Amino acid sequence: MTQIHQTAIVDPKAQLDSTVSVGPYAVVGPEVRIGAGTSIGAHCVVEGRTTIGRDNRFFQFSSIGADPQDKKYKGEDTELIIGDRNTVREFCTFNRGVPGAGGRTTIGDDNWIMAYCHIAHDCHIANNTTMANNTTLAGHVLIGDWVTVGGLTGIHQFVKVGAHAMLGFASAVTQDVPPFMLVDGNPLAVRGFNTVGLKRRGFSAARLAAVKQMHRILYREGKTLQEAREAIDALAAQSPEAAPDVALMSGFLADATRGIAR
Structure with missing residues (x-):
């Protein structure tokens, strides 16, 4: 049987797998669907059209699936979709989307989201990311796979952060951050590339060398963005092993709409 604490309020229309647990004083709304093995901590509120996958753990006092904080929102039907095996610590707030931007906020799999993080409407978070305490994402932010965000960092609306990037503590992120880069500060500056993170993920010497070369081309040779691309x-021809990494960077730069962090 679903393990629902006697003080929790779960709408009878909500769809919960039989292995879901719901803690004391939590509230689960009628349009919520929760997959196997997920636990909802004490005093959490899960509402709106929210779909949560398997084996997630939500600690106490989070607000999941509330209306977007957008003055244009007039109660339209929008949604939040969360994947599998995410850890969400205390006092996090994840909002649904707004109609003009697709109406959907998404969070992928295996993310580690620490206390007091905010994910605004129409953000799209990929997989295996880490967001330290008080990370704040404005609307329409895109976060790639394996991104690490330091605590107290704010990310401006419509910013894209490429896969494997690392954002340092208390950064003000107002421009797109290319894949693999290490950035921090206010104003934001590129400090190098994420060597430690890439080594931990098993990048070979050839791939690391290619990333180092991409960093040099972008930030050390005085090229325009087009010349750098x-x-x-x-x-890719010089290092076939790193061709997917080169393609990732090239595609990101082609789609950078706010300019890239320098």
Whole structure:
């Protein structure tokens, strides 16, 4: 049987797997669906059209699936989708989308989201990310796989953060952060590339060398962005093993709409 504490309020229309647990004084709304093995901590509120996958753990006092904090929102039907095996610590707030931007906020799999984090409407978080305490994402932010965000960091609306990037403590992120880069500060500055993170993920010497070269092309050779893209594209032939990494960087730069962090 679903383990629902006697003080919790779960709407009878909510769809909970039989292995879901709901803690004391939690509230689960009628349009919520929760997959196997997920636990909802004490005093959490899960509402709106929210779908949560398997084996997630929500600690106490989080607000999941509330209306977006957008003055244009007029009660339209929008949603929040959360994948599998995410850990969400205390006092986090995840909002649903708004109609003009697709109406959907998404969080992927295996993310580690610490206390007091805010994920605003229409953000899209990939997989295996880490967000330290008080990370704040404005609307429409895109976060790639394996991104690490330091505590007290704010990310401006519509910013994209590429896969494997690392954002340092208390950073003000107002421009797109290319994949693999290490950034911090206010104003934001690129300090290098995420060597430690890439080594932990098993990047070979050849792939690390290619990332180092991409960093040099972007930030050390005085090239325009277009010149840098052309030089980066040429690296795929020089290092076939790193071709997917080069393609990741090239695609990101082609889609960078706010300019890239320098």
